[in-house]
Structure formats: C-alpha cells, structure tokens
Amino acid sequence: MSAKQTENYSSKMLTPGEYVQIDAVPWHPFPKEFSEGGIRWKLLHVSPELGAWTAIFDCPARSSFARHIHIGPGEYLLTKGKMEVRGGSEEGGATAHALSYGYEACNARHDKTYFPEASEFYMTFLGPLQFIQENGQPIAVISWQQAQELWLAQIGASK
Amino acid sequence: MSAKQTENYSSKMLTPGEYVQIDAVPWHPFPKEFSEGGIRWKLLHVSPELGAWTAIFDCPARSSFARHIHIGPGEYLLTKGKMEVRGGSEEGGATAHALSYGYEACNARHDKTYFPEASEFYMTFLGPLQFIQENGQPIAVISWQQAQELWLAQIGASK
Amino acid sequence: MSAKQTENYSSKMLTPGEYVQIDAVPWHPFPKEFSEGGIRWKLLHVSPELGAWTAIFDCPARSSFARHIHIGPGEYLLTKGKMEVRGGSEEGGATAHALSYGYEACNARHDKTYFPEASEFYMTFLGPLQFIQENGQPIAVISWQQAQELWLAQIGASK
Amino acid sequence: MSAKQTENYSSKMLTPGEYVQIDAVPWHPFPKEFSEGGIRWKLLHVSPELGAWTAIFDCPARSSFARHIHIGPGEYLLTKGKMEVRGGSEEGGATAHALSYGYEACNARHDKTYFPEASEFYMTFLGPLQFIQENGQPIAVISWQQAQELWLAQIGASK
Numbered sequence: 001m002s003a004k005q006t007e008n009y010s011s012k013m014l015t016p017g018e019y020v021q022i023d024a025v026p027w028h029p030f031p032k033e034f035s036e037g038g039i040r041w042k043l044l045h046v047s048p049e050l051g052a053w054t055a056i057f058d059c060p061a062r063s064s065f066a067r068h069i070h071i072g073p074g075e076y077l078l079t080k081g082k083m084e085v086r087g088g089s090e091e092g093g094a095t096a097h098a099l100s101y102g103y104e105a106c107n108a109r110h111d112k113t114y115f116p117e118a119s120e121f122y123m124t125f126l127g128p129l130q131f132i133q134e135n136g137q138p139i140a141v142i143s144w145q146q147a148q149e150l151w152l153a154q155i156g157a158s159k
Numbered sequence: 160m161s162a163k164q165t166e167n168y169s170s171k172m173l174t175p176g177e178y179v180q181i182d183a184v185p186w187h188p189f190p191k192e193f194s195e196g197g198i199r200w201k202l203l204h205v206s207p208e209l210g211a212w213t214a215i216f217d218c219p220a221r222s223s224f225a226r227h228i229h230i231g232p233g234e235y236l237l238t239k240g241k242m243e244v245r246g247g248s249e250e251g252g253a254t255a256h257a258l259s260y261g262y263e264a265c266n267a268r269h270d271k272t273y274f275p276e277a278s279e280f281y282m283t284f285l286g287p288l289q290f291i292q293e294n295g296q297p298i299a300v301i302s303w304q305q306a307q308e309l310w311l312a313q314i315g316a317s318k
Numbered sequence: 319m320s321a322k323q324t325e326n327y328s329s330k331m332l333t334p335g336e337y338v339q340i341d342a343v344p345w346h347p348f349p350k351e352f353s354e355g356g357i358r359w360k361l362l363h364v365s366p367e368l369g370a371w372t373a374i375f376d377c378p379a380r381s382s383f384a385r386h387i388h389i390g391p392g393e394y395l396l397t398k399g400k401m402e403v404r405g406g407s408e409e410g411g412a413t414a415h416a417l418s419y420g421y422e423a424c425n426a427r428h429d430k431t432y433f434p435e436a437s438e439f440y441m442t443f444l445g446p447l448q449f450i451q452e453n454g455q456p457i458a459v460i461s462w463q464q465a466q467e468l469w470l471a472q473i474g475a476s477k
Numbered sequence: 478m479s480a481k482q483t484e485n486y487s488s489k490m491l492t493p494g495e496y497v498q499i500d501a502v503p504w505h506p507f508p509k510e511f512s513e514g515g516i517r518w519k520l521l522h523v524s525p526e527l528g529a530w531t532a533i534f535d536c537p538a539r540s541s542f543a544r545h546i547h548i549g550p551g552e553y554l555l556t557k558g559k560m561e562v563r564g565g566s567e568e569g570g571a572t573a574h575a576l577s578y579g580y581e582a583c584n585a586r587h588d589k590t591y592f593p594e595a596s597e598f599y600m601t602f603l604g605p606l607q608f609i610q611e612n613g614q615p616i617a618v619i620s621w622q623q624a625q626e627l628w629l630a631q632i633g634a635s636k
Contacts, residue, residue, distance in 0.1 A: 004253065006336040010469050015367045015550070015582035018324040022576040044578045045552065049333045049367035051231045051265040051286060054552055054578070071230060071287055071302060072210045073492070075522065075531055077554060077599050094163065099499045101521045101531070101599075105492035106210040107304045122554050122578075124601050127210060127286050128230055130300055138297035141289055143230060145266045151328050165495040169628050174391070174423035174526045177483040181417045203419045204393065208492045208526035213393055213419070232333070234363065234372055236395060236440050258340045260362045260372070260440075264333035281395050281419075283442050310487050322571065369549045369583040369604060389548060389605055389620060390528045412481065424528040425622045445528060445604050446548055448618055456615035459607055461548060463584045 020044050027058055028154040033140070034131055037063030037115075043151040044122075046144040053144040056122045059083075059115040067111050067134065071141070072127020074104040081119025085110060179203050186217055187313040192299070193290055196222030196274075202310040203281075205303040212303040215281045218242075218274040226270050226293065230300070231286020233263040240278025244269060338362050345376055346472040351458070352449055355381025355433075361469040362440075364462040371462040374440045377401075377433040385429050385452065389459070390445020392422040399437025403428060497521050504535055505631040510617070511608055514540030514592075520628040521599075523621040530621040533599045536560075536592040544588050544611065548618070549604020551581040558596025562587060 027040035038060045045054040051072070059081065078098045085102075086093030096102055098119070104110070106127070111134075128143035140146075186199035197219045204213040210231070218240070237257045244261075245252030255261055257278070263269070265286070270293075287302035299305075345358035356378045363372040369390070377399070396416045403420075404411030414420055416437070422428070424445070429452075446461035458464075504517035515537045522531040528549070536558070555575045562579075563570030573579055575596070581587070583604070588611075605620035617623075 004248070004337065005339055005342060006334075009336050009338065010361050010364060010466050010473075012364055012366045012466065014463070014584055016324075017571075017582050017585055018327050018578075018580035019322065019571055019573060020327065020578040021323055021574065022578055024323060043328050045580050046328060046330055047367055047550070048265060048330045049232065049365055050550075054580075056578075071300065073208065073524070073527075075601055079556065089163070094494075094496055096496060097498065101495075101497040101499055101533075103495035103522050103531075105494050106207060107302060107491055108494055122599075124552055126603075130297075138289075138300055141230065141297055141300065143266060145332070148328050148330065155328075163496065164498050164501060165493075168495050168497065169520050169523060169625050169632075171523055171525045171625065173425055173622070175483075176412075176423050176426055177419075177421035177486050178412055178414060178481065179419040179486065180415065180482055181419055183482060202487050204421050205487060205489055206391070206526055207489045208524055209391075213421075215419075232365070232368075234442055238397065253335075253337055255337060256339065260336075260338040260340055260374075262336035262363050262372075264335050266332055267335055281440070283393055304491070307487050307489065314487075322566075366583060367550065389618065391526065407481070424525060425620060448615075456607075456618055459548065459615055459618065461584060 039063045052126045054124045059119045065113040069130045070108045074125045076102045076121045076123040078121045084114040198222045211285045213283045218278045220276045224272040228289045229267045233284045235261045235280045235282040237280045243273040357381045370444045372442045377437045379435045383431040387448045388426045392443045394420045394439045394441040396439045402432040516540045529603045531601045536596045538594045542590040546607045547585045551602045553579045553598045553600040555598045561591040
C-alpha cells in the first residue's frame with residue numbers, strides 16, 4: 001500500500017574513472033537527420049546521473065549540423081579547421097579558428113553550424129541537444145541516453 | 160573576419176544569494192497543457208547557467224501532471240498529501256506519502272503523476288521537463304527559460 | 319605498458335529513482351565539530367557522480383552551524399522556525415522565516431548560521447561544505463562521500 | 478526585521494556564450510605550491526553559478542602536479558605527450574598517451590600526476606581541486622574563484 005523505502009540509498013560507491021585511447025575507437029557517421037556533408041563522431045563518455053556526455057567530431061569541408069538548442073551548457077575545443085556559428089563572423093555570428101575554445105550557454109540556439117574547411121572538435125555537453133524546426137518546435141531531444149543508444153547500435157553493427 | 164575574443168571572461172562575479180518568503184508569493188495556475196485538475200505553482204528560482212529551476216506545487220485532490228520525461232535529475236520533498244507515480248503502488252509504481260523525499264533520475268519517464276488527495280510538494284529540477292506523447296515524441300521542453308517566461312507572464316498579468 | 323581502454327564505457331544504465339519515507343528514518347546528531355546546540359540530521363540522498371547530496375536538519379532553539387563555505391550552490395526550504403544567516407537581518411545578514419526558500423550561491427561564506435527558535439530545513443547541496451577557520455584556512459571538506467560515511471557509521475551504530 | 482524578498486529573481490537573462498582564440502592568450506606559470514617542473518596554464522572559462530572551470534596546461538618533460546582530490550568530476554583531452562596517473566601503468570596506475578580522453582570521477586584522489594615527456598592537455602572541472610597532505614588533510618581548495626583570482630593577478634602582472 002505504501003511506497004517502498006529505497007534500501008541502502010546511502011551505501012553508494014565512488015564512480016569509476018575512465019580512459020579512452022581515441023585512435024583505437026572507430027569513427028561512425030553522425031545521423032543525417034541532424035547533420036549534412038558526412039560528419040562523423042566518436043562517443044567518448046556518458047554521465048547517466050547528471051545527463052552529460054562527451055564526443056569528438058570529424059567534419060569534412062562544407063559539412064554542417066542542423067538547427068538545435070543546447071539544453072544545458074556545452075564547451076568545445078576546436079582542434080583543427082574552422083567552424084561558423086550563427087552565420088559566421090561575416091553575417092554577425094562567430095567564426096572559430098583552431099586552436100580555440102568556445103562556451104555555448106544553456107538554451108543557446110544555433111540555426112546553422114557550418115565547417116568551411118575540414119575540421120575537428122571535442123565537446124562536453126551538460127544536458128541534451130534539442131534539434132528543432134525553424135519555429136522552435138522540437139524534432140528530437142538527444143540526451144546522453146539517445147547518444148549512447150545510437151553509438152551502441154553503430155559499434156555493434158560494425159563488428 | 161576572425162572570431163571575437165570574449166573580453167574579461169575571467170572577471171566574473173560571485174552569483175548572488177536569493178531569499179523568497181513563500182507566503183508572500185501568489186499561486187498561479189500551472190498550464191492546462193501539462194496538468195489537469197487545478198494544479199497551481201510558485202516559481203522559486205532559476206539558474207540560467209546550469210539550466211536548473213525550483214518550484215513549489217499545490218495539487219488539489221484528483222489532479223495530475225501530463226506524461227513527461229525528466230531531462231536531468233529532480234528531487235522532491237512532499238510536504239502534504241499523497242502522490243502516485245507510474246500508477247501508484249497498486250499498479251507497480253510508487254505512492255509517496257508526506258513527509259517524503261524522492262529522487263527522480265535523469266531520463267525518468269512518468270506517464271502519469273496523480274494526487275488522490277490535496278497535496279503539496281517542493282521540487283528542484285536540474286534540467287528541463289520534456290512533455291511527450293505516448294510514443295515518446297516531444298510536445299514541449301520546459302526548461303528554466305520557459306518556466307521563467309510563463310511565470311513572468313503570470314505575475315505581470317496578476318498586477 | 320599502455321593505458322587500459324575502459325570497456326563498455328558506453329553501456330551505462332539509467333540511474334534508479336529513490337524514495338525515502340522521512341518519518342521512518344531516525345535522526346542522528348550532526349557532528350559537534352561543525353555545529354553547536356544539538357543539531358540533528360537525516361541524510362536523504364547522495365549523487366556520487368555529480369557530487370551532490372540532500373539532507374534534512376532539525377535545529378533546536380539557539381543551535382548553530384560553524385563557519386563554512388558552500389563549494390557549489392545549495393538550496394533550502396525552511397519548513398519550521400527561523401534561521402539567521404550572516405548575523406541575521408539585525409546585523410546586515412538575513413533572517414529566514416518558515417515557509418521560505420533560499421539559494422546559497424557557489425562560494426558563499428557563512429560565518430554563522432543561527433537558529434533563535436526550534437527550526438527545521440531541507441537542503442540540496444551541489445558540492446561539498448567546506449568548514450573553515452576565520453582566516454579562510456580549510457578545516458574539513460564535507461562532500462557527499464564524507465556525509466555518507468558519517469551517516470553509515472551513525473545508522474550502523476544505532477542498530 | 479524580516480528577511481528581504483529577492484526582487485526579480487525570475488527575470489534572469491540567458492548566460493552569454495564565450496569564445497577564446499587560444500594562441501592569443503599567453504601562458505602563465507601554474508603555482509609552485511601545486512606543481513613542479515615548470516607547468517604553465519591558460520584559464521579558458523569559469524562558471525560561477527555551477528562552480529565549473531576550464532583550462533589548458535603545458536607540461537614540460539618530468540613535470541608533475543601535487544597530490545590532490547577532484548571535488549567534482551573532471552574530463553581531459555590529452556592533445557600531446559604522455560601523462561602518468563597514480564604511478565602510471567608500470568605501478569598499477571594508468572599512462573595516458575595522446576590523443577586520449579579521461580574521466581576523473583568526483584572524489585578521485587591523485588597522489589601524483591607525472592609527465593615523462595612534454596605534454597599538453599585541456600581539462601574541464603566541475604568543481605574545485607583540493608590539494609591535500611598525504612594524510613588527506615586539506616592544504617588548499619582551488620575552485621573557479623581561486624583559479625580566476627590567480628589568473629587575473631597573472632595577466633595583470635604581465636601587462
């Protein structure tokens with residue numbers, strides 16, 4: 001009749017550390033629903049409790065990500081190439097040149113993220129990416145969980 | 160041509176503390192799109208940088224919240240009444256009785272949250288609530304930003 | 319010779335939810351190193367991945383907490399009584415009266431937190447409490463881990 | 478007599494984004510209290526609300542960091558060289574080789590972090606570093622606030 005007390009809620013273990021040798025992990029295509037021009041990714045980490053995730057992206061010249069909102073802050077290190085955010089600096093947005101750091105705030109909306117040349121960036125996401133229509137209507141919410149499901153399907157399929 | 164360096168990115172102030180005398184804040188209706196039976200709320204806090212928000216909810220007997228996913232963990236203190244999560248303990252879910260605490264994990268899906276008697280609970284949300292259709296398709300994502308917009312419109316309208 | 323790749327780093331489970339019937343959990347003394355006047359607590363939750371923890375405190379009239387810094391934001395709901403922060407409103411600080419909400423920002427320093435009458439509050443901590451000397455020198459850092467160790471020792475001892 | 482209601486607590490702005498052209502920022506020495514062998518750093522970001530911060534470190538061959546605990550999770554991208562954590566893989570710890578990713582969990586203790594060759598890594602910290610004595614006693618807690626103060630003093634001094 002009554003709710004069940006959670007047993008041992010105060011006997012939790014430390015979270016283990018993780019290590020990923022990035023070269024030993026294969027690239028997989030980032031879904032075409034959310035990107036154009038052949039973007040590939042490697043999922044590096046998920047934090048199920050907090051809802052954070054980390055990945056590295058390989059972006060060919062003239063590739064782009066679809067319209068999205070950062071649900072939670074994200075931080076990137078652009079290690080190679082050039083990334084145009086919100087139209088790039090020629091249209092009032094910003095153009096990042098490697099080596100650079102960017103902080104994308106919680107609820108930042110990016111109508112287009114475009115790579116004029118071959119680029120690579122590493123990014124930590126504290127929360128999901130919400131892909132949207134032009135009017136803001138949600139298409140899909142990609143949290144650590146959807147990112148992990150996609151990645152598992154991809155690495156399973158590649159065996 | 161090049162991206163603009165953010166000036167003074169390392170001259171940030173401490174975040175100020177906040178205090179809210181809860182009785183001095185009026186109740187406002189929680190939107191009918193997301194709840195039934197006359198649920199009212201008071202927004203107590205938003206954290207724009209992290210994307211967190213805090214509210215207190217007044218739930219009449221037989222009221223309920225619509226189907227949603229917690230995008231980020233949430234913690235509640237049920238201060239009065241009874242809350243049935245996922246059908247309540249009679250249907251394999253849980254029934255909370257005041258005074259009780261609950262931790263709703265990141266990505267937890269709640270098809271129905273029902274209050275069989277007049278109840279009140281305080282909740283901290285680290286991330287948005289995503290209201291969904293039965294098949295999981297997003298209807299709306301209520302982050303600190305949408306919560307704040309709604310609240311501002313409500314307190315403005317009540318003046 | 320080389321670092322070991324973390325296996326299955328992308329096969330993580332959802333974090334389970336938790337429920338605590340607060341009346342069924344006994345009060346235990348909060349350590350005298352960190353408080354005076356008979357403060358008791360119940361640990362309600364720890365989040366090892368994020369480093370967050372949640373507790374409820376029972377504070378007799380004229381009890382107080384020792385000087386500390388909030389390493390990470392904290393939010394409280396004062397459900398009973400009166401809490402004077404930083405000398406209370408008579409000395410330029412704040413006096414909280416139930417029912418009230420407070421947001422204590424990351425790095426907020428509280429030289430004294432005093433309860434002039436019997437009080438109770440619920441608090442979520444995103445990060446540790448750092449107890450300090452007057453000159454700011456750290457005495458102890460109480461994270462979710464130390465909070466859990468203390469609590470386990472107390473509930474073990476009470477069996 | 479009573480606590481002051483926080484005005485406009487629900488009229489907060491979106492957090493602005495940030496961009497840092499890393500080559501345009503000078504290296505500064507990381508304090509000798511916390512490192513040996515000439516480690517230099519660039520502070521890239523602080524998040525005062527959450528208590529997070531981000532930096533890049535340049536570590537000459539045979540440099541090291543002093544004993545510390547991660548108060549909150551940290552994630553690194555080792556972009557150059559080799560980093561030995563907890564004695565390296567020869568003594569039961571781990572040796573990271575560029576290009577690699579590591580997740581250091583909340584409350585992870587690192588007695589020594591050693592760079593056998595010239596290395597560089599980028600790291601996001603969700604919470605402070607707590608430098609400690611061998612017995613665990615805190616020496617200093619380096620949160621976003623202390624990191625920012627140090628950095629401001631260094632860039633001011635270099636003008």
